[in-house]
Amino acid sequence: MSSLSWNTVGPPSLPSGEGLHEKMDAILKQVARSERLIDVRPASRLEVGRRTEMLVTGISALDDLTGGLPRGCLTEICGAASSGKTTVLVAALAAATRRHESCVLIDASDSFDPSSGGKAGMDFSKLLWVRCGTFRCASGPSVVQTKTLHHREHSGAQKKTTAEHRLEQVLQTTDLVLQSGGFGLVALDFAGIPQKFVRRIPLASWFRFQRAIEHTKTALLVVSEVACVGTCATLVLKLSAFSPSPSGKPTHAQVFEGMHVETELLRSRWERRPMQSVRAVFESKAVSAG
Numbered sequence: 001m002s003s004l005s006w007n008t009v010g011p012p013s014l015p016s017g018e019g020l021h022e023k024m025d026a027i028l029k030q031v032a033r034s035e036r037l038i039d040v041r042p043a044s045r046l047e048v049g050r051r052t053e054m055l056v057t058g059i060s061a062l063d064d065l066t067g068g069l070p071r072g073c074l075t076e077i078c079g080a081a082s083s084g085k086t087t088v089l090v091a092a093l094a095a096a097t098r099r100h101e102s103c104v105l106i107d108a109s110d111s112f113d114p115s116s117g118g119k120a121g122m123d124f125s126k127l128l129w130v131r132c133g134t135f136r137c138a139s140g141p142s143v144v145q146t147k148t149l150h151h152r153e154h155s156g157a158q159k160k161t162t163a164e165h166r167l168e169q170v171l172q173t174t175d176l177v178l179q180s181g182g183f184g185l186v187a188l189d190f191a192g193i194p195q196k197f198v199r200r201i202p203l204a205s206w207f208r209f210q211r212a213i214e215h216t217k218t219a220l221l222v223v224s225e226v227a228c229v230g231t232c233a234t235l236v237l238k239l240s241a242f243s244p245s246p247s248g249k250p251t252h253a254q255v256f257e258g259m260h261v262e263t264e265l266l267r268s269r270w271e272r273r274p275m276q277s278v279r280a281v282f283e284s285k286a287v288s289a290g
Contacts (some may be wrong), residue, residue, distance in 0.1 A: 054070055055071055065263060071184075072216055076221075077223050077238075079225065082241060090122070100123070103185040114129075130173050132173070181216060184217060190228075191224075198226060203230055209232075
């Protein structure tokens with residue numbers, strides 16, 4: 001009976017000891033010289049986010065806190081009535097127009113006072129003022145009057161209120177302005193619009209506005225009494241007025257001479273700061289009295 005012979009083929013022999021280490025070093029050096037790895041860096045060296053160009057507001061305390069208003073992003077400033085929102089709005093527009101940047105103010109309730117803007121140093125030749133409301137003669141900035149529609153109430157059908165029409169005008173005008181481009185600062189002032197209407201603005205509208213300015217030099221600023229932008233805002237500030245007096249109530253002199261405004265940083269997406277962690281205080285001064 002014949003016997004069968006088997007030829008067993010095993011794994012290739014590997015160098016041992018110093019030979020193995022030399023071969024591994026050669027492989028690693030060859031991989032390190034690969035062109036595909038030139039832009040590869042450890043996770044610890046990666047930047048938190050892209051560097052954002054800022055638009056200064058002209059208020060030193062606010063600019064020190066946030067660096068300014070981020071371009072290509074949406075910034076929201078909220079606060080109760082007489083909390084200093086209009087002061088920041090006028091200061092930002094004045095600072096931008098003085099740098100010869102074209103700006104747009106979309107005024108939901110036709111509440112902007114051109115004389116205050118002029119005293120703040122605003123260059124009206126660089127400002128487009130869109131007034132949503134009834135017609136009123138004005139001089140100075142370029143003015144666009146949007147027509148307020150009045151409806152009679154009919155049985156069985158509830159017509160829209162004037163506030164709702166103004167809100168529609170703001171959103172439609174913002175769409176047109178952002179699509180046209182070329183503006184350094186576009187500001188939406190919701191002063192005078194009831195909170196219940198402002199809160200009803202669809203989140204899809206804010207996403208659309210954010211996408212429209214994402215890769216541009218435009219800073220979009222939303223000013224309202226309540227937070228309404230949600231997660232679409234890159235920077236969120238809350239303003240509140242307070243008195244440094246021991247009684248906690250402002251005196252008549254403080255009302256006319258100036259108002260202390262506390263700024264609370266609620267969100268700063270690129271710095272990843274926790275909510276309500278950083279605050280700053282500045283003082284607004286009356287430009288005229290009596």
